[in-house]
Amino acid sequence: MVIAFDIGGTKIAAARVGADRTANEIGRLPTPIRDYDAFCMAIGDLAGPGGEPIGISIAGVVDPRDGRLTVANIPCADGKPLAADLEARLGRRVGVLNDAKAFALAEATVGLGKGHASVFAVIIGTGIGGAFVLNGRLVMGSTGSAGExxxxxxxxxxxxxxxxxxxxxxxxxxxxxxxxxxxxxxxxHQHLSGVEADSPAILTAWQQGDPDAVRTLDVYLDVVGGALANTVNILDPDIVPIGGGLARNAALIAAIDAEVRARTLGKRLTPLCLPTETGPEKGLIGAALHVSDTPPS
Ligand SMILES: [Zn+2]
Structure with missing residues (x-):
């Protein structure tokens, strides 16, 4: 049993993750973004008095050399060795993991990547991210930014x-x-057509054949598909699950898959990039898997 956390700039959600790798939420609190003491205390309060290990998924990068966080939307935790600080305060094992990496580890273990040796999991949401899992283990990289x-x-x-x-x-x-x-x-879209629209409206217009949106998506697929094809050439993964807000549009992910497969060196006859659910549950499960797999510091 692990107490897992999904921590963003607005809320801290906590869940119990058991051996069956399902997450059952036990509470949530607003994120104290300015007061590090209050931030650590909120995590301790939600974790409760037990001695279970704590796994944290957070929207920041953890430097594997010193455990320090780079996290833009929680200024009080920026630059802090969060895992070591929490271990000292709470007297229990703590693992902290970037949210894209937590998603990737969950995706490779219980998601679409299950049964595949190499999984490059991608998030296309507000921004884009990714992480690589090889034979069930996250590739962290020497600075913690592998897969970005x-x-x-x-x-x-x-x-x-x-x-x-x-x-x-x-x-x-x-x-x-x-x-x-x-x-x-x-x-x-605004740059190419001069039209201001939100992403769902642009995607709807694209699917309806609107010429401006068709042009925007052609360029978008060129940029995103080209960059992702580059990454696929380097890693040559078995599968690329794609989550995040834009991945809810199955036609977009199918179009990205076609672009990527047309532009990679290794030819594939079946889809490589497939849409998947992100959701907080994946982050919680990934964070729990990570701490279960990390030796005590
Ligand atoms: Zn950048």
Missing amino acids: WGHGPAAATRTGATLPNVRCGCGQPGCVDTIGGARGLERL
């Missing part, structure tokens, strides 16, 4: 379109992440 395929230059080499050149949250100009997520799709 969204942070390289966006290129539209098939369509030759000019792209909006926006500075990414990571600090670099023109990352794939600035085009690939829901906000990016909206930005691209």
Whole structure:
């Protein structure tokens, strides 16, 4: 049994995850984003007095060299060695994992990746992310950023379109992440057509054959499919489950899959990229699997 947490900028959700790998929520609290003491106390309160290990999925990157977090939307925890701090306070084992990595580990273990040796799990939501699981183990990388395929230059080499050149949250100009997520799709549509619309409206217009939306999606698929094909060439995974808000549109994921398979070196006759559920449950299960698998520090 593990007490698992899904921590975002607005709420902390806690659940019990048992050997059957299902998550049963036990409580939630608003995230104290400015007060680190209160933040750690909220986690301790939700975990309760038992001695079960604690697994945390959080929207930040954990540096495997020193366990320090980089987390933009919870300023009080930014730069803190959260796992070590909680272990010292609570006297129990704690594992902290980036949310995309937690999703990937769950997806590879109990999701679409179950039974596959290599799984590159992708999130296409507000922004884009990903993580690689090989033979049931997460590939962390030396700085904790393995699988972050969204942070390289966006290129539209098939369509030759000019792209909006926006500075990414990571600090670099023109990352794939600035085009690939829901906000990016909206930005691209406005750049190409001058029309302001939200991502569901753009996707609906695309499916109805609206010429502006068809053009936007052609360029979007060029950028996102090209970057994902690059990653697939490097990792050559067995399956690429795609979750996140935009993955609810099955036609979009099918179009991404067609673009990726047309542009990878290794040819595949069956779909590689498949839509899956993200949801908080995957993060909780992934965080629990991770701490169960981590030796005590
Ligand atoms: Zn970036």
